[in-house]
Amino acid sequence: MSEFEPRIVAFLCHWCTYTGADLAGTTRQQYPPNIRIIHLMCSGAVDTIYVLKALIDGADGVLIGGCHPGDCHYQTGNYKARRRVAILKNILSQLGYDPERIWLRWISASEGKLFADTVTQMVEELKQKGPNPIKKMWAL
Amino acid sequence: MKAAILSVENGDPLAALRGFLRRLLETRMVGMILVPKALPSGAGFVQTLIRDPAMLDDVHPVAPTMPVQSARILSGLTVGDPGERIGAVLKPCELRAAVELTKFLQVKLDHLVTIGVDCPGTYEVEDYARVAGEKGAGDSLWEGMVRGVKTGRLDGQEEEGIALRLACRICENPVPVNADITFGFFGHDPSREIEVIVGERVVGEFEERGIIGLSSEESSERGQVISQLKEERIRKRDEVFGRFRQQTTDLQALMSTFSTCVRCHNCMVACPICYCKECVFRTPTFEHQSNQFVRWADRKGGIQMPTDTLIFHLTRLAHMATSCIGCGLCDSACPSGLPVMTLFRTVAQGVQSLFDYLPGRDPEETPPVATFREDELQVETGAKD
Ligand code: SF4
Ligand code: SF4
Ligand code: SF4
Numbered sequence: 001m002s003e004f005e006p007r008i009v010a011f012l013c014h015w016c017t018y019t020g021a022d023l024a025g026t027t028r029q030q031y032p033p034n035i036r037i038i039h040l041m042c043s044g045a046v047d048t049i050y051v052l053k054a055l056i057d058g059a060d061g062v063l064i065g066g067c068h069p070g071d072c073h074y075q076t077g078n079y080k081a082r083r084r085v086a087i088l089k090n091i092l093s094q095l096g097y098d099p100e101r102i103w104l105r106w107i108s109a110s111e112g113k114l115f116a117d118t119v120t121q122m123v124e125e126l127k128q129k130g131p132n133p134i135k136k137m138w139a140l
Numbered sequence: 141m142k143a144a145i146l147s148v149e150n151g152d153p154l155a156a157l158r159g160f161l162r163r164l165l166e167t168r169m170v171g172m173i174l175v176p177k178a179l180p181s182g183a184g185f186v187q188t189l190i191r192d193p194a195m196l197d198d199v200h201p202v203a204p205t206m207p208v209q210s211a212r213i214l215s216g217l218t219v220g221d222p223g224e225r226i227g228a229v230l231k232p233c234e235l236r237a238a239v240e241l242t243k244f245l246q247v248k249l250d251h252l253v254t255i256g257v258d259c260p261g262t263y264e265v266e267d268y269a270r271v272a273g274e275k276g277a278g279d280s281l282w283e284g285m286v287r288g289v290k291t292g293r294l295d296g297q298e299e300e301g302i303a304l305r306l307a308c309r310i311c312e313n314p315v316p317v318n319a320d321i322t323f324g325f326f327g328h329d330p331s332r333e334i335e336v337i338v339g340e341r342v343v344g345e346f347e348e349r350g351i352i353g354l355s356s357e358e359s360s361e362r363g364q365v366i367s368q369l370k371e372e373r374i375r376k377r378d379e380v381f382g383r384f385r386q387q388t389t390d391l392q393a394l395m396s397t398f399s400t401c402v403r404c405h406n407c408m409v410a411c412p413i414c415y416c417k418e419c420v421f422r423t424p425t426f427e428h429q430s431n432q433f434v435r436w437a438d439r440k441g442g443i444q445m446p447t448d449t450l451i452f453h454l455t456r457l458a459h460m461a462t463s464c465i466g467c468g469l470c471d472s473a474c475p476s477g478l479p480v481m482t483l484f485r486t487v488a489q490g491v492q493s494l495f496d497y498l499p500g501r502d503p504e505e506t507p508p509v510a511t512f513r514e515d516e517l518q519v520e521t522g523a524k525d
Contacts, residue, residue: 048458049420052451058439079512086517087491087508088458094490095454096390104521118522137392137450138442 006060006126008035008119011050013043013077017065019109029116032123035063042066043104044077048088051102060132061101061122065115068106078106098129142343142354143324146334153286153330157201157323160336160352161255162193164227167349169342170253171224174210174217176203183269187213189226201229201255201323204281206262209412209469211237211247218251227253231262232316233307233467236500237412239317240463243507244415253342256316258325258362260285260294261308264472271302289325292369307468307481310377312370317501321346326369327361335359381486384479391450394483400476401449407480408456410473413463413499421452457487462508463499464488 036059040046043066051062064085066078082104089099103122107115148156164170177188178198185203187210190196211234217226230238235256241247263271263281271281281302288294294304303309316322320342324335338346338354347354388394405421408414426448436443461484470480492498495508 047420049425049451049455052454052458056451057436076512082517082520083508083512084458086494086520087462089520090491090494091454091457091461091487094385094487095388095394106521134391134450135440137395138440138444 004127004131006034006123006129006131007058008061008063008122008126009054009059010035010037010063010065010119011040011043011046012037012063012065013045013067014039014041016067016071016109017043017105017107017115022112025112027112029112031116031119034123035119042077043081044079046081046084048084051085051088055101055132056134058132058135060129061103061126063118063122064102064104065107066104068108071108097133101126101129101132141337141339141358143335143337143356143358144352144354145356145359146336146352148330148332148334151331153325153334154200156334158196158199161196161199161201161227161229163351164253165191165193165196167351169225169345169349169351170227172222173199173227173229174213175199175201175227175229178203181273183273184265189217199229202257202260202285202325204260204263204285205265205268206231206234206467206469206472207265209237209410209467210234211241211412214238214252215241215246218248219246222251225253226251227255227321229255229257230316230319231259232256232313233259233311233465234412235316235319236313236465237467239500239503240413240465240507241415242503243463243505243510246415249503253321254316254319255321255323256319257323258289258316258366259308259311259314260289260325261304261311261314263302264305267302286325286330290327290329290365292326292365292372294369305468305472306380307466307471307485310373310380310485311466312373312377313466314369314373315366324359324362327359327363327365335362377485380482381489384482384486388483394453395450398449398453398478398483401453401478402476403446403449403452404475405452406473406475407470407478410469411456411460412467412469413460413465414456415460415463420455421448453483457484459509461488461491462495462497464492465499 043064046064054062064081066081085102085104089102093099105118146156146160161173165173172189172191174187174189176185178185178200184205185200186207210228210230214228235254238247242249318339320339322337324337328335336352337358464484466485468481470484474480497508
């Protein structure tokens with residue numbers, strides 16, 4: 001049987017992490033192909049419903065990428081994203097769902113290597129965790 | 141804060157309270173009063189906006205049912221300028237909900253004089269209607285409540301075949317927080333006296349208009365009964381939360397508990413806190429392409445339709461559990477009798493303590509979803525702490 005390949009949905013902000021991911025590509029940083037990127041203007045635009053929808057639709061993990069503190073193009077979007085993610089993870093863990101399937105990371109436009117490393121590490125950890133248990137549920 | 145004892149004549153606390161509300165109208169302290177009033181059928185109560193003092197005759201400031209959350213009503217009444225101040229008679233959970241809604245700019249306290257009542261609890265609307273209708277027992281339920289507030293023993297009404305709503309049985313905040321005026325029943329015998337406590341915001345005006353002589357400090361008997369009652373309620377609350385947590389080991393277990401949810405969204409409509417003007421569940425977000433459903437069914441072998449049960453409850457939790465004030469109207473609205481309040485309150489306890497936030501405590505606080513601190517939650521972004 002082939003090894004479990006986790007699928008990651010990534011919500012990346014335009015000004016930092018998306019550009020960082022692009023840089024990872026153009027500088028030929030190696031990272032696993034398990035990631036599907038959704039391009040947003042700001043990590044602050046990520047509503048919890050997008051994250052939940054990705055997980056319920058069968059993603060094994062969700063990565064949210066934003067600018068480092070102080071660097072948000074819209075001043076405070078990343079701080080708001082951090083609260084929202086913290087609230088969502090708190091709720092999920094109370095309901096017996098592993099919150100560590102959701103990652104929030106600050107990755108700047110110049111950190112192509114950090115982006116590649118983050119994806120590599122996330123894929124590794126998700127492989128340890130195995131498939132998202134929601135995948136088996138017929139009630140969504 | 142100043143207090144006074146309102147003496148009750150002929151053993152009729154309602155007459156005393158109506159007389160007090162009449163004074164508020166007559167002295168122009170407020171231009172109108174929002175207060176529950178008995179339905180002509182006797183089957184229950186309804187919030188009523190009253191301008192004519194003569195209409196105060198059968199109002200019931202401590203009505204034993206809560207068909208809607210008055211915070212919802214206040215949102216419509218105060219977002220525009222009602223022209224005159226409204227005296228709003230509110231249960232503690234209604235007041236806390238109203239305070240939360242001010243933070244989302246949906247209630248304006250400037251237009252209000254809040255009149256909070258010590259709350260003996262409420263019955264389900266249909267339970268009360270049945271007992272009041274079949275047995276004509278509405279008055280005896282009320283008398284039981286009046287007796288109960290002196291000692292804080294409020295739950296022993298089962299002889300009438302009716303119990304307080306679960307939300308009320310585990311309500312650890314049955315006392316108004318920072319109301320302009322509070323009707324204090326706990327620790328008093330309301331057939332003889334009621335304590336009236338007047339807050340800073342209106343105390344000057346209150347004295348100018350000579351509504352009632354404010355001499356005393358807050359009574360210690362009331363404080364004692366309240367802290368006993370809170371203790372007992374917290375114990376019961378934690379039992380209910382504990383059972384729920386034990387049962388909800390994972391999302392599959394949550395879905396089993398909610399398997400009879402019919403997606404009517406009544407819990408959301410009844411909730412005073414669900415503050416979005418355009419709810420995502422009323423947008424086309426969940427109108428998927430036909431082939432999307434087919435792809436899901438393919439992948440999983442089959443899917444329950446409609447597909448949004450889990451995401452509905454989880455999203456609502458993520459959006460508003462930080463501000464849930466525990467009124468339990470979600471339970472009351474659920475046609476399937478699901479433990480919606482228990483889910484929301486249990487989870488709310490976790491997220492509210494994350495930010496040391498008690499919704500409805502203080503209108504100056506910002507709700508956790510609308511603010512942040514620069515130096516918090518570092519570990520969420522992969523920092524090793
Ligand atoms: S939840 Fe508390 S404040 Fe609200 S009606 Fe019940 S007892 Fe009263
Ligand atoms: S979720 Fe339920 S208990 Fe909480 S505020 Fe809304 S209606 Fe009240
Ligand atoms: S009121 Fe009950 S049945 Fe209706 S959506 Fe809410 S939980 Fe489901």
